[in-house]
Amino acid sequence: MKIIADENMPYVDALFGDLGEIEYVNGRTLSAVQVQDADVLLVRSVTKVNAALIEQAHKLKFVGSATIGTDHVDVDYLVERNIFFTNAPGCNAKAVGEYAFIAMLELAQRLGGSLAGKVVGIVGAGNTGTAAANCLQAYGLKVLLCDPIKAEQGDTREFVSLDTLIEHADIISLHVPITKQGEHKTWYLFDDTRLNQLKPNTWLLNCCRGEVIDNRALIKFKQQRDDIKLVLDVWEGEPNPMAELVALAEFATPHIAGYSLEGKARGTFILYQKWCELLGLPVDKSLASLLPTFQFNQIVSQGDLTESQLLKLSRLVYDLRDDDVTFRGCFATTAGFDLMRKNHTYRREYSAISLTQSTQTLSDDGINQSMLSALGFN
Ligand SMILES: NC(=O)C1=CN([C@@H]2O[C@H](COP(=O)(O)OP(=O)(O)OC[C@H]3O[C@@H](n4cnc5c(N)ncnc54)[C@H](O)[C@@H]3O)[C@@H](O)[C@H]2O)C=CC1
Numbered sequence: 001m002k003i004i005a006d007e008n009m010p011y012v013d014a015l016f017g018d019l020g021e022i023e024y025v026n027g028r029t030l031s032a033v034q035v036q037d038a039d040v041l042l043v044r045s046v047t048k049v050n051a052a053l054i055e056q057a058h059k060l061k062f063v064g065s066a067t068i069g070t071d072h073v074d075v076d077y078l079v080e081r082n083i084f085f086t087n088a089p090g091c092n093a094k095a096v097g098e099y100a101f102i103a104m105l106e107l108a109q110r111l112g113g114s115l116a117g118k119v120v121g122i123v124g125a126g127n128t129g130t131a132a133a134n135c136l137q138a139y140g141l142k143v144l145l146c147d148p149i150k151a152e153q154g155d156t157r158e159f160v161s162l163d164t165l166i167e168h169a170d171i172i173s174l175h176v177p178i179t180k181q182g183e184h185k186t187w188y189l190f191d192d193t194r195l196n197q198l199k200p201n202t203w204l205l206n207c208c209r210g211e212v213i214d215n216r217a218l219i220k221f222k223q224q225r226d227d228i229k230l231v232l233d234v235w236e237g238e239p240n241p242m243a244e245l246v247a248l249a250e251f252a253t254p255h256i257a258g259y260s261l262e263g264k265a266r267g268t269f270i271l272y273q274k275w276c277e278l279l280g281l282p283v284d285k286s287l288a289s290l291l292p293t294f295q296f297n298q299i300v301s302q303g304d305l306t307e308s309q310l311l312k313l314s315r316l317v318y319d320l321r322d323d324d325v326t327f328r329g330c331f332a333t334t335a336g337f338d339l340m341r342k343n344h345t346y347r348r349e350y351s352a353i354s355l356t357q358s359t360q361t362l363s364d365d366g367i368n369q370s371m372l373s374a375l376g377f378n
């Protein structure tokens with residue numbers, strides 16, 4: 001059996017190695033000729049899976065994308081061809097949630113203020129939005145959720161309209177899929193009009209898809225509104241973000257919000273599980289066995305933490321400042337954007353750290369052990 005896999009998908013050997021012959025490919029430049037004799041195709045978000053790519057792949061039975069998003073896959077075409085398709089829902093949700101939370105801690109510190117006390121609006125309350133909300137609520141912040149689809153489906157959480165969210169939130173974090181049609185389409189959800197509704201000093205984070213914000217409108221808007229602060233992980237026109245926009249963002253990264261080692265491992269593991277299920281094979285490998293012990297896995301803290309200490313602790317799993325600096329030095333070419341993603345040293349999630357407090361401080365405003373557990377530390 002021939003398995004074609006993206007060369008930047010970790011753990012393919014460990015999980016698929018005894019199931020067939022694996023050929024690693026560059027997912028961005030993958031061609032129809034390269035996939036024509038594949039039985040299994042394992043991709044990431046950079047490969048457009050459509051008729052042009054797989055029309056001649058007559059043996060293809062399974063396409064797996066180790067991603068949450070599916071906008072790069074023509075799912076209807078796969079159904080028509082009777083090719084099994086799976087993505088990896090939720091695989092990197094914690095990574096994205098922690099990225100957003102850590103970015104907010106970083107931004108608060110950079111601006112000389114505090115994250116505590118802010119109201120945060122989450123647009124899209126699915127896996128990544130909920131993961132971000134969990135961190136924020138664990139830290140005691142008020143969170144407003146906007147997700148008209150979940151509300152219609154009977155989700156019992158409290159939801160607000162996008163207008164209400166924009167009116168009340170100090171920080172807005174975007175967590176929707178990219179959709180081009182329908183009542184709730186998200187393409188340019190934040191257009192010129194929406195951007196102009198933002199209240200003074202709003203922080204806007206985008207960790208979902210670049211085109212959820214009209215990037216040209218954002219450049220124009222931000223050039224007149226220095227009070228608005230931006231954290232951008234995703235860009236219209238990737239892998240070639242607009243240079244003016246990168247310069248205007250407080251923190252800028254190359255679509256790596258989901259790049260935790262745990263998230264990447266879960267992505268490949270979900271595809272492996274689905275493939276085994278499809279073939280009726282036993283799932284005889286475990287996710288836990290793939291993950292190395294984290295360098296700082298045991299930490300003892302003396303007393304409660306302050307916000308700046310929480311940021312220091314967070315920087316052990318992810319130092320956003322490093323990625324931001326590297327990105328600004330390399331984003332200007334396709335090769336630079338992709339190479340930074342390829343060479344990314346996957347960060348860890350909070351759960352990789354076992355944290356104990358040797359003493360409890362009797363203050364009301366410190367960050368205590370139960371808050372840290374709720375944030376995801378072990
Ligand atoms: N930057 C990165 O590295 C990553 C980006 N992503 C992106 O984030 C997106 C969201 O991921 P998940 O939260 O896991 O997906 P999900 O499917 O669990 O949740 C998305 C939520 O957005 C809601 N939604 C859709 N249209 C909406 C609208 N107009 N207004 C408000 N809510 C709306 C849906 O009802 C759903 O609850 C993915 O589709 C992907 O494009 C995902 C993982 C990593």
Ligand SMILES: O=C(O)C(=O)[C@H](O)COP(=O)(O)O
Pocket residue numbers: 043044045046066067068069070092255258259
């Ligand atoms: O899961 C998604 O959706 C994403 O956006 C991925 O985290 C993107 O990562 P790659 O698949 O491009 O490595």
